Structure formats: structure tokens, C-alpha cells
Amino acid sequence: MTDTDVEYDESVDARGAACPGPLMDLIGKMRDVDSGTVVRLVSDNDRSLTDVPEWAAEAGNDLLAVEEGEDHNEFYVEKA
Amino acid sequence: MTEHIVVVGGGTGGTVLANDLADRLDAEIDAGDVRVSLINDDPDHVYKPVWLYVPFGQREPADGRRPLADLVDDRVDLRIDRVTEIDTDAKRLRLQGSPQSVGYDYLTLATGSTLAPEEIPGLAEGGHDFYSESGATALREELLSFTEGTLVLSVVGTPHMCPAAPLEFVFMADSWFRERGLREDVDIVYTYPIQRVHGNPHIAEWARPIMDERGIEVETFFNTEAVDPEARTITSMEGTELDYDLLVDIPPHSGVDLIEAAGLGDGWVDVDRHTLEAEAAEDVYALGDTADTGVPNAGSVAHYQAGVVGQRLASEVRGRPPTATYDGKTLCFVETGMDAASFVEFDYENPPSPAPPSEKLHWSKLAYNESYWLTARGLL
Structure with a gap:
């Protein structure tokens, strides 16, 4: 999943956060939003590539897209 | 002109820093060229690691x-x-108990974490914690008379103080x-x-096999959404519901409001992680x-960072380029039972390798x- 252009409602920039900071930043945002909201997570921690899909599946949220960049990745998650 | 260094917060970081500055800058302070102030809203210094032992009847909050x-x-x-407002443009602080604001030339914020159990419905009513004096004391009353049933230790808020403490608590309880x-009459769930x-x-990776070996049940991907104190259940965002007889939780943490009001960060100050200087x-x-x-x-992080900030501030008031930087050094002893412990040491570049208990x-x-x-007195 690359070069996506997904529209999002909320964004969390977790660049610079130590692991598992990015995932916890995403979870914290997902706590506050309503069902159907799309949240973008920006992370420069490579572990997010496994952490975020695993959590999204566990929580039943939809991982709409993962956009991999050179120095960071973007994850688009829709709250179920 | 006297340079005024103000430290806000009298926990480990603020206290060690104030004593570090008093030692480094003793000549300048005695000559009246530098003044160091420590502002804290409690006349006591509190060493929080003691609280881990209170529920087991091994220490007193005092x-x-x-x-x-x-x-x-x-x-x-x-x-x-109590500092109520920070004006970083005018370099002044407002205080709760004084109409006079306080000016500073250099400011260090060491205000620490506060607990926010109210963020989770039912948590304050249904759970117990060992992250406060009152919480540890109340938990002691429950734990000392707990002889059967399910003890759930739930890490609700992250990041939280002392990341090893939840593991330590279940290892000690086991x-x-x-x-x-x-x-055999007590189930422990983490x-x-x-x-x-x-x-x-x-x-x-080090802790999980020990938990499995000791029969400590584990629920991962468990982000607490609510606690029902009547039904004695705790539910997660992921849809899992657990029954408990005694709930011990690590509550959500927050920084102090005045940091956000001052535009320094979202409750926590955005800093350069090497120089510890505020970005804003x-x-x-x-x-x-x-x-x-x-x-x-x-506490070890605050201790090491205090030495770095002390050296940088001393250089600044002497008109020299500050050179000390923080490398992420962290050191923790980790209790693995009532009579054994491990030890970890790591930094930004080197991961921890827990020592055999x-x-x-x-x-x-x-x-x-x-x-x-x-340590608090700046001697160790």
C-alpha cells in the first residue's frame, strides 16, 4: 500500500516518539473520536509498520492505507 | 547584576538540580552574582519508589x-x-500565594507527573493504585486481607512513572x-x-517467560475503556471484558496545565532531547x-538530567558555551519477587539487557x- 491519497479527519504526528509512543499516540487519539472518523498517524519508528496493523486488527478498526516514505510512514485508520 | 536561576518542582530532578547548582556555583552565589531559587508547592520532598512496598506492608508512606x-x-x-503562570517573554512567574511575580534569567521546569484516573469512567471508584500515598495506603488495606479471587493489574495510562513498577508489582504479588x-487461591492477571x-x-522479551512460568495471566492489546465497580469488570477498547475481585491500576498520567498555557508543549515540555532546552x-x-x-x-533519568542541566546553566551564567548533553542514560532495579531483583541500564543508543535476577x-x-x-542532597 503506497502512494495513497486518503482523506482524514484527525492527524497525529508522532515523529520523534520512542517506541511504543507512536502506537500509544494513535490509541489516545482513537479514544477521543467517534465511529467512522479517519485518523492519520505519522511515525518515523519502523516498529509502527507491525504495531499499528496488529492493533488495528485486534481492535476491529480499519487500516485504510499505509503510505511508506523515506523518513517516515503514514497510517490511515478508521474507527469502527 | 545578579543572575536568577529558578527551578520549579522539588521532586528528584528539581532537588538534585538545585543542590548541584549550589555546589557548582558556590563562589558566584556567595559573591551575590547568582541566586538559585527552588519553588515547590509542598514543604516535603517525596520519594515515590517507596510506594511499591507499602501495599505489602513493608514500608510506610512516611x-x-x-x-x-x-x-x-x-x-x-x-x-x-505554587506557580500558576509562566510568561516566557517577560521571563516572569506568577505564584498562587503572592501578589508579586518572580523574574528569572534561567528557568528549569521539573513539575513532574500528576494522576488523572478521572479520564476513565469508573476507574477512581473501582480501582486501587500504588502511585500515590493515599492510593498505596488504601491498596494495603485491600491487599492484606485478600486471600482468594482474581487480582487484575491493569496498565491503563502510558507513559507512566517508573515503567518497571507494574511488572514488579505482579512479580512481588506472586x-x-x-x-x-x-x-493457588489467587489468580493474577496483567x-x-x-x-x-x-x-x-x-x-x-525478558519478562514474558517469567510471567508464563509463574502462572501470571497476560492480556495484551488491552486499552482500558471503562471500569464497572458494581459488577467488578474492566473492559477494553478492543472489546475484552475481565472480571476482577481486586483491581490494581496504573492510572493515566498528565503534566501540569501551566506548561500548555505557556505554549511549551502538550502538558510535557517539548525539548531537544540532548540539551534539554525547551524548543518554544x-x-x-x-x-x-x-x-x-x-x-x-x-528517578534515575531525572537524576542524570539534573547533572546535565546543572553543567549547562553554570556554563551559561559564566558566559561559556554549555557542552554537557544527555545521552538517554536510564538505570532501574526491577524486583522479580520478594527477595530477588534484576537490573537494567540503557541509553539512546544501547538497549537494555536485564541482569539475571x-x-x-x-x-x-x-x-x-x-x-x-x-542523591536528593546532591551527594551521591
């Missing part, structure tokens, strides 16, 4: 309290008051119930928000939990806890 006046160098102006012949048992993967204001530093560096919220490390931890007061 063991973790001493008057700041007894710990802080006489060269430091100690002021017991050992404590075994020693008393009650372990929940954690991500897919492993600790934020640091190296510590998680000149001549402002932060350390310990207050500094958003991504390292654990641990031993009785010697357990006694080292207890010995350090006793000698901590020398």
Missing part, C-alpha cells in the same frame, strides 16, 4: 517523605508556593501469595496496552517526567532506596 528544607543546600532560596500459601508486556521490547522559549530547560524526551519517566540485586535496590536521600 518513609518516602522528608522536609525539603533538610535536603536543600542553604545557598538555595527555598520557596513553598511471590508474596506463594510464601503465604495462598497462590494487562498492557500494546502487544507485549512492556513498552521496551527487550524488557518485554529561550533560557528554559525541562527535566525528568516534564521533559518530553521519549525516555522512561524514572538475584538476591544481591534485590538488596542493592533496597540499599539504594535507603541511600536515596544522599
Whole structure:
């Protein structure tokens, strides 16, 4: 999943956060939003590539897209 | 002109820093060229690691309290008051108990973490914690009479103070119930928000087999959404519901409001993680939990960072380029039972490698806890 252009409602920039900071930043945002909201997570921690899909599946949220960049990745998650 | 260095917060970081500055800048302070002030809203200094032992009846909350006046160098102006506003443009602080604002040339924020159980419905009513004096005391009353049922330890908020403490608590509880012949009647369940048992993967990989071996049940990807104190259930965002007879939780943490109001960060001060200088204001530093560096919220971190900030501030007032930087150094003893402990040391570049648990490390931890007061005084 690359070069996506997904529209999002909320964004969390977790660049610079130590692991598992990015995932916890995403979870914290997902706590506050309503069902159907799309949240973008920006992370420069490579572990997010496994952490975020695993959590999204566990929580039943939809991982709409993962956009991999050179120095960071973007994850688009829709709250179920 | 006298340069005024103000430290806000009299926990480990702020107290060690104030004493460090009094030592480094003794000549300048005695000559009237520098003044160091420490402002704290409690006349006592509190050493929080003592609280882990309170629920097991091994320590009293009073063991973790001493008057700041007894710990802080006489060269430091100690002021017991609460800072209510920071103006980094005018370089002034407003105080709750005084109409006069306080000016500073250099400011260090060491205001630490506060607990926010109210963020989770039912948590304050249904759960117990060992992250406050009142919480640890109330938990002791429950734990000492707990002889059967399900004890759930839920890590609700991250990041939280002392990341090893939740693991320590379940390891100690397991050992404590075994020693008393009650372990077969007590189920211990540990929940954690991500897919492993600790934020640091190296510590998680070390801890998980020990938990499995001791029959400590684990629920990962468990982000607490609500607690029902009547039904005695705790539910997660992921849809899992657990029954409990005794719920011990690590509550959500938050920084102090005045940091966000001052535009320095979202409750925690955004800093350069090496220099610990605030990104949004000149001549402002932060350390310990207050500094958003991504390292654990641990006393050892605040201790090491205080040395870095002390050296940098001393250089600044002397007109020299500050050179000290923080490398992420973190050191923790980790209790693995009532009479054994491990030890970890790591930094930004080098991951932790937990030492094999031993009785010697357990006694080292207890010995350090006793000698901590020398650290607070800047002697160790």
C-alpha cells in the first residue's frame, strides 16, 4: 500500500516518539473520536509498520492505507 | 547584576538540580552574582519508589517523605508556593500565594507527573493504585486481607512513572501469595496496552517467560475503556471484558496545565532531547517526567538530567558555551519477587539487557532506596 491519497479527519504526528509512543499516540487519539472518523498517524519508528496493523486488527478498526516514505510512514485508520 | 536561576518542582530532578547548582556555583552565589531559587508547592520532598512496598506492608508512606528544607543546600532560596503562570517573554512567574511575580534569567521546569484516573469512567471508584500515598495506603488495606479471587493489574495510562513498577508489582504479588500459601487461591492477571508486556521490547522479551512460568495471566492489546465497580469488570477498547475481585491500576498520567498555557508543549515540555532546552522559549530547560524526551519517566533519568542541566546553566551564567548533553542514560532495579531483583541500564543508543535476577540485586535496590536521600542532597 503506497502512494495513497486518503482523506482524514484527525492527524497525529508522532515523529520523534520512542517506541511504543507512536502506537500509544494513535490509541489516545482513537479514544477521543467517534465511529467512522479517519485518523492519520505519522511515525518515523519502523516498529509502527507491525504495531499499528496488529492493533488495528485486534481492535476491529480499519487500516485504510499505509503510505511508506523515506523518513517516515503514514497510517490511515478508521474507527469502527 | 545578579543572575536568577529558578527551578520549579522539588521532586528528584528539581532537588538534585538545585543542590548541584549550589555546589557548582558556590563562589558566584556567595559573591551575590547568582541566586538559585527552588519553588515547590509542598514543604516535603517525596520519594515515590517507596510506594511499591507499602501495599505489602513493608514500608510506610512516611518513609518516602522528608522536609525539603533538610535536603536543600542553604545557598538555595527555598520557596513553598505554587506557580500558576509562566510568561516566557517577560521571563516572569506568577505564584498562587503572592501578589508579586518572580523574574528569572534561567528557568528549569521539573513539575513532574500528576494522576488523572478521572479520564476513565469508573476507574477512581473501582480501582486501587500504588502511585500515590493515599492510593498505596488504601491498596494495603485491600491487599492484606485478600486471600482468594482474581487480582487484575491493569496498565491503563502510558507513559507512566517508573515503567518497571507494574511488572514488579505482579512479580512481588506472586511471590508474596506463594510464601503465604495462598497462590493457588489467587489468580493474577496483567494487562498492557500494546502487544507485549512492556513498552521496551527487550524488557518485554525478558519478562514474558517469567510471567508464563509463574502462572501470571497476560492480556495484551488491552486499552482500558471503562471500569464497572458494581459488577467488578474492566473492559477494553478492543472489546475484552475481565472480571476482577481486586483491581490494581496504573492510572493515566498528565503534566501540569501551566506548561500548555505557556505554549511549551502538550502538558510535557517539548525539548531537544540532548540539551534539554525547551524548543518554544529561550533560557528554559525541562527535566525528568516534564521533559518530553521519549525516555522512561524514572528517578534515575531525572537524576542524570539534573547533572546535565546543572553543567549547562553554570556554563551559561559564566558566559561559556554549555557542552554537557544527555545521552538517554536510564538505570532501574526491577524486583522479580520478594527477595530477588534484576537490573537494567540503557541509553539512546544501547538497549537494555536485564541482569539475571538475584538476591544481591534485590538488596542493592533496597540499599539504594535507603541511600536515596544522599542523591536528593546532591551527594551521591
